[in-house]
Amino acid sequence: MMAMPQQRHATSLDGDPERWIGQSRLRCEDDRLVRGNGCFVDDIKPETCAYVIFVRSPVASAEIKSVDKAAARAARGVLAVLSAEDFGDISGAAVNPVVEGMQLVEFTVLARDRVSAVGQPVAMVIAETLAQAIDAVDLVAIDYHACEPDPGGAGFAHRSTLGDCDSAFSKAVVIASVCVQHARLAPMSLEPRAVVADYDRAQGNFTIWLSTQTPWRAHAELSRILGLAPARVRVVAPDVGGSFGGKASIYPEEVAVAWASIALGRPLKWCATRSDEFLAATHGRGGTLRGKLALADNGKFLGLKAELDFPLGNWMPFSAAIPGSNAARILPGPYQVGSVEINVTGRITPHAPIGIYRGAGRPEAAMLMERLVDEAARLLGMDPLKLRSINLIPPELLPYATHAGEIIDSGDFPKALREVAELSDYPALCTLRDAARLKGEISGVGLGVYIEPCGRGSESAAIRLRHDGIIVVATGSTAQGQGRETAFAQIAADAIGVSPNNIQIIHGDTDLTLPGVGALASRSTAIGGSAVLMAGGQFKAKVAQELGAYFNCHPDEVVIDHFGCRQRSTLSAGLLWADIAAACDDGRLCGDNFNVKIDYQADGEAWSSGACLAAVAIDRDTGNVQVKKLTWVDDAGSVINPMLVKGQLLGGMAQGIGEALMESLVYDNEGQLITGSLLDYAVPKAQDVPPIHIHKIETISPSNALGVKGVGEAGCIGIPAAVANAVHDALRPLGVHHVDLPMTGARIWEAIQRATKIDQEGQQ
Numbered sequence: 001m002m003a004m005p006q007q008r009h010a011t012s013l014d015g016d017p018e019r020w021i022g023q024s025r026l027r028c029e030d031d032r033l034v035r036g037n038g039c040f041v042d043d044i045k046p047e048t049c050a051y052v053i054f055v056r057s058p059v060a061s062a063e064i065k066s067v068d069k070a071a072a073r074a075a076r077g078v079l080a081v082l083s084a085e086d087f088g089d090i091s092g093a094a095v096n097p098v099v100e101g102m103q104l105v106e107f108t109v110l111a112r113d114r115v116s117a118v119g120q121p122v123a124m125v126i127a128e129t130l131a132q133a134i135d136a137v138d139l140v141a142i143d144y145h146a147c148e149p150d151p152g153g154a155g156f157a158h159r160s161t162l163g164d165c166d167s168a169f170s171k172a173v174v175i176a177s178v179c180v181q182h183a184r185l186a187p188m189s190l191e192p193r194a195v196v197a198d199y200d201r202a203q204g205n206f207t208i209w210l211s212t213q214t215p216w217r218a219h220a221e222l223s224r225i226l227g228l229a230p231a232r233v234r235v236v237a238p239d240v241g242g243s244f245g246g247k248a249s250i251y252p253e254e255v256a257v258a259w260a261s262i263a264l265g266r267p268l269k270w271c272a273t274r275s276d277e278f279l280a281a282t283h284g285r286g287g288t289l290r291g292k293l294a295l296a297d298n299g300k301f302l303g304l305k306a307e308l309d310f311p312l313g314n315w316m317p318f319s320a321a322i323p324g325s326n327a328a329r330i331l332p333g334p335y336q337v338g339s340v341e342i343n344v345t346g347r348i349t350p351h352a353p354i355g356i357y358r359g360a361g362r363p364e365a366a367m368l369m370e371r372l373v374d375e376a377a378r379l380l381g382m383d384p385l386k387l388r389s390i391n392l393i394p395p396e397l398l399p400y401a402t403h404a405g406e407i408i409d410s411g412d413f414p415k416a417l418r419e420v421a422e423l424s425d426y427p428a429l430c431t432l433r434d435a436a437r438l439k440g441e442i443s444g445v446g447l448g449v450y451i452e453p454c455g456r457g458s459e460s461a462a463i464r465l466r467h468d469g470i471i472v473v474a475t476g477s478t479a480q481g482q483g484r485e486t487a488f489a490q491i492a493a494d495a496i497g498v499s500p501n502n503i504q505i506i507h508g509d510t511d512l513t514l515p516g517v518g519a520l521a522s523r524s525t526a527i528g529g530s531a532v533l534m535a536g537g538q539f540k541a542k543v544a545q546e547l548g549a550y551f552n553c554h555p556d557e558v559v560i561d562h563f564g565c566r567q568r569s570t571l572s573a574g575l576l577w578a579d580i581a582a583a584c585d586d587g588r589l590c591g592d593n594f595n596v597k598i599d600y601q602a603d604g605e606a607w608s609s610g611a612c613l614a615a616v617a618i619d620r621d622t623g624n625v626q627v628k629k630l631t632w633v634d635d636a637g638s639v640i641n642p643m644l645v646k647g648q649l650l651g652g653m654a655q656g657i658g659e660a661l662m663e664s665l666v667y668d669n670e671g672q673l674i675t676g677s678l679l680d681y682a683v684p685k686a687q688d689v690p691p692i693h694i695h696k697i698e699t700i701s702p703s704n705a706l707g708v709k710g711v712g713e714a715g716c717i718g719i720p721a722a723v724a725n726a727v728h729d730a731l732r733p734l735g736v737h738h739v740d741l742p743m744t745g746a747r748i749w750e751a752i753q754r755a756t757k758i759d760q761e762g763q764q
């Protein structure tokens with residue numbers, strides 16, 4: 001094998017920038033990952049590891065009359081076949097109580113007396129090899145008696161209001177009305193869910209390698225559900241190949257594998273297939289949102305009434321109520337609306353569970369509001385750009401308290417809209433569109449303005465100097481491919497005054513990090529990054545204090561850099577970081593290696609925002625939408641690494657295009673999933689992703705120490721709304737006023753045919 005030279009990303013030490021924050025530093029993770037040296041859960045192979053396959057329900061609603069395990073148990077290599085009766089009464093997983101008065105569904109590890117969705121795990125087969133487990137699955141004989149789905153009654157309902165909506169509507173000159181039906185979507189991480197559970201009977205220690213974005217949540221849930229002392233449980237998220245919300249909650253399969261590892265005293269591995277993911281991982285979206293927007297004759301928004309109906313699926317993951325509650329708290333988006341009345345409901349359905357997925361309620365809120373604004377513009381005969389600009393919350397009103405008690409902390413929405421109009425040359429685009437229409441083409445332009453709250457609360461950070469002179473930074477935030485190690489090393493380097501090459505970022509391991517939240521809700525850099533910044537400041541102060549005493553000078557006289565520490569204005573050489581570590585070890589310096597531990601609490605929530613413009617052309621013969629142009633102005637506050645931010649924006653944009661134009665999980669009336677593979681579920685491919693022009697504005701968030709805002713979900717929020725408005729703008733001259741999501745060629749073609757037919761009939 002040819003030896004590959006180790007690539008070095010480090011800027012030469014003398015060429016270090018003054019500030020690492022703001023630099024497009026190359027990803028330190030990639031050398032390892034692109035060479036195939038990553039370590040994902042499936043790469044964890046404990047000796048004596050056995051393999052798990054789940055037997056899943058083929059029907060949506062049935063009583064389980066019997067589970068006959070004998071034949072499977074007798075098959076070669078099979079160690080155990082387990083069903084609900086083997087698990088006793090393992091108590092339920094927690095659900096985030098973001099909505100008052102939620103009625104929960106019982107969390108079952110394996111279906112007990114009945115199944116409530118296709119794909120629900122009913123039994124598990126454990127065998128010496130994966131092939132033996134796969135072979136034995138078909139030998140488990142389960143007797144199902146089909147029955148009506150349980151009407152349930154579980155779920156949630158919440159209402160929020162501001163002002164007198166009825167009176168606003170009675171004064172309205174125009175009332176726009178829109179209903180948006182969102183398809184169910186698959187979060188579609190490249191790496192499906194995976195778990196390896198290894199219970200050490202001799203020591204009583206339990207290690208669980210889990211593909212998760214929330215290792216500490218998994219730690220708490222598994223300890224509690226399995227009745228284990230938390231100190232004995234270690235959850236490790238090694239490399240994680242994407243999550244997008246789908247790996248934020250503990251799953252029945254994960255609990256089952258962990259429990260069975262203890263029961264059998266064997267390490268066990270389960271890696272979901274893509275089919276498992278389609279069937280039984282959490283889905284996103286799926287809501288039906290209805291809204292009415294009342295306007296005065298000058299175009300001012302007088303009132304918004306919205307009914308948000310979110311499906312929940314057959315059980316409730318931790319974040320089950322988040323999409324609904326997020327949508328309700330974000331409406332009416334970046335606009336000033338005199339009165340608001342929002343009702344949101346969540347209801348149990350006989351399908352896979354709904355959880356958070358990139359955006360988690362924010363895309364739904366943005367889509368409803370932006371469609372309403374365009375519909376209102378049509379009714380008023382006003383340009384949609386102008387209608388937006390006269391209703392956006394002006395920057396001088398920020399921070400802005402909303403009807404839902406939220407505080408939008410910062411931003412400049414009119415500026416984002418202005419810049420997107422300038423960069424795309426909006427008037428010229430509209431002229432081009434009108435000219436294209438005269439030639440018989442179907443052409444449209446659409447705008448989407450969005451706000452994006454980025455999580456609140458706290459995150460942990462710990463820093464200490466290791467014996468080899470490396471400064472180790474442990475964060476409660478985790479990584480799933482974003483380049484967390486790269487960005488957080490930049491933050492720590494600036495906070496301490498060293499180079500990122502002095503820093504090692506540790507994450508995703510409950511034995512090596514302080515309790516934290518993880519990577520979700522676009523919160524990691526804002527809150528986790530601020531935790532690192534604060535801890536870095538404390539570390540630096542501690543180093544200056546100790547080294548000041550050592551050098552016998554004032555702490556302010558201690559110069560800290562990537563070499564180590566020295567005393568200012570003397571010619572003495574100072575100490576390298578490795579020497580400082582050695583001095584800690586032998587007691588010449590403090591014994592705790594400048595250990596700093598913090599739990600950073602953000603002052604409030606950071607709100608990102610932005611504006612998008614899409615120009616589309618629609619093929620009259622196929623209905624296919626071609627996105628010709630995307631222009632996007634995003635405000636994520638202060639930026640740590642522009643290259644990483646761009647990557648996040650582009651990835652979100654691709655998933656946003658998928659949501660708008662192609663992705664849909666479809667169940668038939670019997671509750672069968674008829675889009676259970678990538679042959680039927682269309683994710684965007686490279687050729688589906690249009691050229692895009694991204695521009696950033698930076699309004700600093702006052703809500704956290706770094707002044708940053710989230711960016712990972714933005715592409716799923718503003719882009720689909722702009723594309724939907726462009727498609728509807730294109731179809732309006734043909735008499736088509738509504739196309740459901742996703743706006744596939746087939747749907748658009750049908751809508752055009754229907755409208756043309758009505759038109760022709762009207763002429764007869």
Ligand code: SMO
Nearest residue numbers: 245357358520521
């Ligand atoms: S949908 Mo996200 O991973 O909070």
